[in-house]
Structure formats: C-alpha cells, structure tokens
Amino acid sequence: MNFLYLIIDLCAISVPLLFSFHPRIGLNKKWHLLWPAILISTIPLVIWDRFFTQIGIWGFTPKYLLGINFFHLPVEEILFFICIPYACLFTYYCFRISAGTDYRLKYENAVTWFFLGITVIMGAVFYDRYYTVYTTAGLTIFLLFLKYVVKAKWLSLFYYSHMFLLIPFFIVNGVLTGTGIDEPVVWYNDAENTGLRILTIPVEDVFYGMLMLLLNTGLFEFFLEKYTVRKAKQLETVPMR
Numbered sequence: 001m002n003f004l005y006l007i008i009d010l011c012a013i014s015v016p017l018l019f020s021f022h023p024r025i026g027l028n029k030k031w032h033l034l035w036p037a038i039l040i041s042t043i044p045l046v047i048w049d050r051f052f053t054q055i056g057i058w059g060f061t062p063k064y065l066l067g068i069n070f071f072h073l074p075v076e077e078i079l080f081f082i083c084i085p086y087a088c089l090f091t092y093y094c095f096r097i098s099a100g101t102d103y104r105l106k107y108e109n110a111v112t113w114f115f116l117g118i119t120v121i122m123g124a125v126f127y128d129r130y131y132t133v134y135t136t137a138g139l140t141i142f143l144l145f146l147k148y149v150v151k152a153k154w155l156s157l158f159y160y161s162h163m164f165l166l167i168p169f170f171i172v173n174g175v176l177t178g179t180g181i182d183e184p185v186v187w188y189n190d191a192e193n194t195g196l197r198i199l200t201i202p203v204e205d206v207f208y209g210m211l212m213l214l215l216n217t218g219l220f221e222f223f224l225e226k227y228t229v230r231k232a233k234q235l236e237t238v239p240m241r
Contacts, residue, residue: 002062002063002066003066004175004185005060005064005065005074005080005176005185006066006075008076008185009076009079009083010083012083012084012087013082013083016090016091017086019090024097025090025093025097027090027093033220033223033224033227034086034089037217037219037220037223038081040219041085041212041215041216041219042078042081042082045081045215046071046073046081048134050071052130052131053072053073056192057130057131057188057189058131058186058187058189059186059187060074060077060185060186060187061185063183064181064183077186084172084212085212085216088162088165088216089213091162091165092161092162092220094161095157095160095164096157101154101157102153103156103160104156105155105156108155108156112143112147112155115139115143115207116143119136119137119140119143119207122136122194122207123136123137123140129193129194130192131189131202131208132194132204135204135211138211139207139208139210139211142211142214142215146218150218152218152221162210170199170201173201173205174199174200174201177199177200177201177202177205179199179200179201184200188202
C-alpha cells in the first residue's frame, strides 16, 4: 500500500512517455524544450507546496508513501509535479499537431472571463482561507498576464485540449483525495478552503491544477517559439548554392 502514490505518478506518465516516440508525434524530439519547462515550473510549485505542508493546509498519509523525502516533501509529491505536467503537455502537444498552432476557440474570451469571474468571487468571499485565496489570486493574475500582457495565442488550444483531461483529472485527484480508499493520500484542512468538494476533490484543486498547467504550457510555448525563431535564422544564414 505504501507504493500507492508512486504508482499513481508512474501510471500518469507511462503511456504519454511511451507514445512520445511515435513518429507522428515525436515529442521526444522536443524534450530539450519540454523538460526545462516542467522543471522550471516545479520550483515555485514545490516552494508553495512545502510552505502549505508546513503550516498544515494539507498533508500526506504515511501509509501510502515510501517514506523518502526531499525538501521536506514526500518524493512522490515532487514526482507529481513532473509526471502530471508531462502527461498533460503530451496531450496538449498532440492537439497542437492535429489542430495547428493557429487554432482559435470561438468562445475563448468567454471561457477566460468565466474563470476570472469565478476566481475573483471565490477569492473575495473566502478571503480568509489560505488555499482558496492563494489559488484563486494566482490563477487570476496569471490568466490576466497571459491574456493581456503576453497575449498568448495558444490559450484556445489550451482550453480545447484540456477539456479531454477532465476524466483523468477526476480519476487521479479522486484517488489522491480518498475516492475508493480508506484514507486520502493527500488530506486537506477544510478550515483553509471553501469546503466544497467534487466527490472527494476540493474545488480549489481545479484552479490549482489549471494554474500549474498554464505555467507549464506557457514556458513550453515560450521555448518552442524561441527555438523556431532560432532555427529560422539559421536557415537564413545558410549560403545558397
């Protein structure tokens, strides 16, 4: 049983990792861009996670863990920030290939403002709950930054591709928060969140997950753009015969 969290991590990444080598996908050829995006994103997420663990916002049930810690966190929790983003970026990249980088969702603005409206309201109403206010504030600020400062052209593709991750999200987060098992792998202090649950999943997890994946996707797209520009410049400097 103490392998449960590790098994969840490995199951999440195993199939995407394997199919990354498929010739029609070829995500392995972009690993030099993808892995830095994931690992850089991991730094603020681990700092946040460690702080919330130390002050009792959430914690972990030892019987589901190996007992190996890094940065005062279970190794499985750190792997979560690597395995889950990889699986999600794999899905995003597949849709990026099939739909194209110019894909635009007709209701992109409406979707963006839907999330902004919910996060602002939740943050204002539950301003005294650590998990709620930090998560909603973080997502609000980052969405506004992507939409109006960076003017990210990939937001439509992000919304579209991540609709297909809802079922895996509920399965993985459901098990981690106690669905189908005696105790949750990850427990939450309900005094620091709204107390609203989707089955066993705190509603804040939806926004936390979205913030995590937006950060990963944003960095991945940034590195992809820089790489594309650099390759184009190299081709321009190749002498014509």
